[in-house]
Amino acid sequence: xxxxxxxxxxxxxxxxxxxxxxxxxxxxxxxxxxxxxxxxxxxxxxxxxxxxxxxxxxxxxxxxxxxxxxxxxxxxxxxxxxxxxxxxxxxxxxxxxxxxxxxxxxxxxxxxxxxxxxxxxxxxxxxxxxxxxxxxxxxxxxxxxxxxxxxxxxxxxxxxxxxx
Amino acid sequence: xxxxxxxxxxxxxxxxxxxxxxxxxxxxxxxxxxxxxxxxxxxxxxxxxxxxxxxxxxxxxxxxxxxxxxxxxxxxxxxxxxxxxxxxxxxxxxxxxxxxxxxxxxxxxxxxxxxxxxxxxxxxxxxxxxxxxxxxxxxxxxxxxxxxxxxxxxxxxxxxxxxxxxxxxxxxxxxxxxxxxxxxxxxxxxxxxxxxxxxxxxxxxxxxxxxxxxxxxxxxxxxxxxxxxxxxxxxxxxxxxxxxxxxxxxxxxxxxxxxxxxxxxxxxxxxxxxxxxxxxxxxxxxxxxxxxxxxxxxxxxxxxxxxxxxxxxxxx
Numbered sequence: 001x002x003x004x005x006x007x008x009x010x011x012x013x014x015x016x017x018x019x020x021x022x023x024x025x026x027x028x029x030x031x032x033x034x035x036x037x038x039x040x041x042x043x044x045x046x047x048x049x050x051x052x053x054x055x056x057x058x059x060x061x062x063x064x065x066x067x068x069x070x071x072x073x074x075x076x077x078x079x080x081x082x083x084x085x086x087x088x089x090x091x092x093x094x095x096x097x098x099x100x101x102x103x104x105x106x107x108x109x110x111x112x113x114x115x116x117x118x119x120x121x122x123x124x125x126x127x128x129x130x131x132x133x134x135x136x137x138x139x140x141x142x143x144x145x146x147x148x149x150x151x152x153x154x155x156x157x158x159x160x161x162x163x164x
Numbered sequence: 165x166x167x168x169x170x171x172x173x174x175x176x177x178x179x180x181x182x183x184x185x186x187x188x189x190x191x192x193x194x195x196x197x198x199x200x201x202x203x204x205x206x207x208x209x210x211x212x213x214x215x216x217x218x219x220x221x222x223x224x225x226x227x228x229x230x231x232x233x234x235x236x237x238x239x240x241x242x243x244x245x246x247x248x249x250x251x252x253x254x255x256x257x258x259x260x261x262x263x264x265x266x267x268x269x270x271x272x273x274x275x276x277x278x279x280x281x282x283x284x285x286x287x288x289x290x291x292x293x294x295x296x297x298x299x300x301x302x303x304x305x306x307x308x309x310x311x312x313x314x315x316x317x318x319x320x321x322x323x324x325x326x327x328x329x330x331x332x333x334x335x336x337x338x339x340x341x342x343x344x345x346x347x348x349x350x351x352x353x354x355x356x357x358x359x360x361x362x363x364x365x366x367x368x369x370x371x372x373x374x375x376x377x378x379x380x381x382x383x384x385x386x387x388x389x390x391x392x393x394x395x396x397x398x399x400x401x402x403x404x405x406x407x408x409x410x411x412x413x414x415x416x417x418x419x420x421x422x423x424x425x426x427x428x429x430x431x432x433x434x435x436x437x438x439x440x441x442x443x444x445x446x447x448x449x450x451x452x453x454x455x456x457x458x459x460x461x462x463x464x465x466x467x468x469x470x471x472x473x474x475x476x477x478x479x480x
Contacts, residue, residue, distance in 0.1 A: 083332020085349040161245035163366045164187040
């Protein structure tokens with residue numbers, strides 16, 4: 001009985017700490033603090049990007065790289081160089097992020113739809129300590145054709161064929 | 165009552181279906197520079213000057229890289245619901261047409277009324293020409309491919325956008341592999357520019373070129389300086405264009421008593437009945453206006469595709 005009560009106490013004490021960590025992770029990533037760059041020529045229908053994410057915890061930053069990669073492809077675009085071709089953001093109107101806030105809140109929520117369009121390339125993680133936080137770089141493959149089709153279907157962006 | 169509602173619904177559906185803008189036709193052609201630097205050209209003597217004219221048929225028959233590039237571009241555009249028109253088929257149709265018109269075509273071949281590209285574009289009835297060129301460059305053992313894809317309005321000649329770049333030096337010597345890589349990497353940027361052009365067309369109208377000509381010694385005895393209530397015909401045409409173009413947008417780079425050229429004419433995409441119109445439809449509206457009282461001018465409208473129209477006044 002004592003053991004059971006002790007276990008219960010430990011769990012009860014840990015819960016706020018875990019919740020705090022989760023909140024922290026959300027705060028770090030909700031701001032979409034990241035850098036995105038081209039990571040080479042990808043196969044047809046995908047972009048290969050390297051995303052550098054900032055967080056006080058390296059593991060949190062690594063987890064958020066997929067989310068940031070998809071966000072970057074939709075809203076930021078990225079520069080080229082050394083044989084890489086620069087790409088403009090998929091959403092040509094910068095106002096769509098606020099215009100469709102509800103859609104994107106659900107799209108980028110933990111376990112949200114964004115996961116379908118990004119996969120981490122194994123063995124590509126780089127971690128750099130910058131001041132009191134970590135900058136974690138991961139190469140992510142973004143299925144941009146599927147992503148574009150989903151955004152077109154949701155009416156967020158216009159298809160090349162729209163209006164004809 | 166049910167029948168009445170059904171009829172209204174059907175009419176609305178028909179109206180929405182009609183309100184679609186005509187989809188521009190796109191066709192890939194190798195650029196003049198590419199054709200000439202790869203030896204796909206014929207020399208034509210025109211008024212004592214030898215000119216190199218691209219031989220598209222030879223290029224398509226002999227260059228596998230070109231066929232591959234066109235197939236790849238077609239694949240990528242079809243994925244965006246914009247399949248390309250086939251240049252090969254257009255050339256075949258052109259040859260067929262030439263055979264039929266053989267009696268009227270000069271066999272000496274030294275008077276080019278149209279460039280080979282104009283001929284192909286006319287027969288294919290394409291609106292946007294995608295000019296493609298690429299070149300391999302060597303950096304020691306490595307090779308790199310420079311690539312340009314430029315979209316041009318087939319009728320106004322205006323550049324719509326381009327995608328270009330040089331790939332990273334690679335040990336792969338296979339030009340086909342590097343070309344495919346370059347096409348795939350540059351296609352989204354290219355389509356973004358096409359999209360901007362289409363959006364512009366849908367918001368400020370379709371850009372067309374309008375030429376007005378006069379039949380020499382016509383029976384009606386009119387030219388562009390003929391006066392109606394003290395106003396010259398050319399001024400009346402300008403007035404009509406001012407009222408009927410989108411935001412009164414047009415320019416008149418040249419006008420004489422026999423010819424007037426109007427460029428950058430922005431026509432509405434739909435007419436007052438909600439039907440899609442092109443240069444031909446717009447020219448017919450103008451011709452209709454001057455065929456009526458008090459002008460009674462006989463006019464002939466020549467069909468030149470979606471972006472260009474010619475009205476010849478004086479006779480039918």
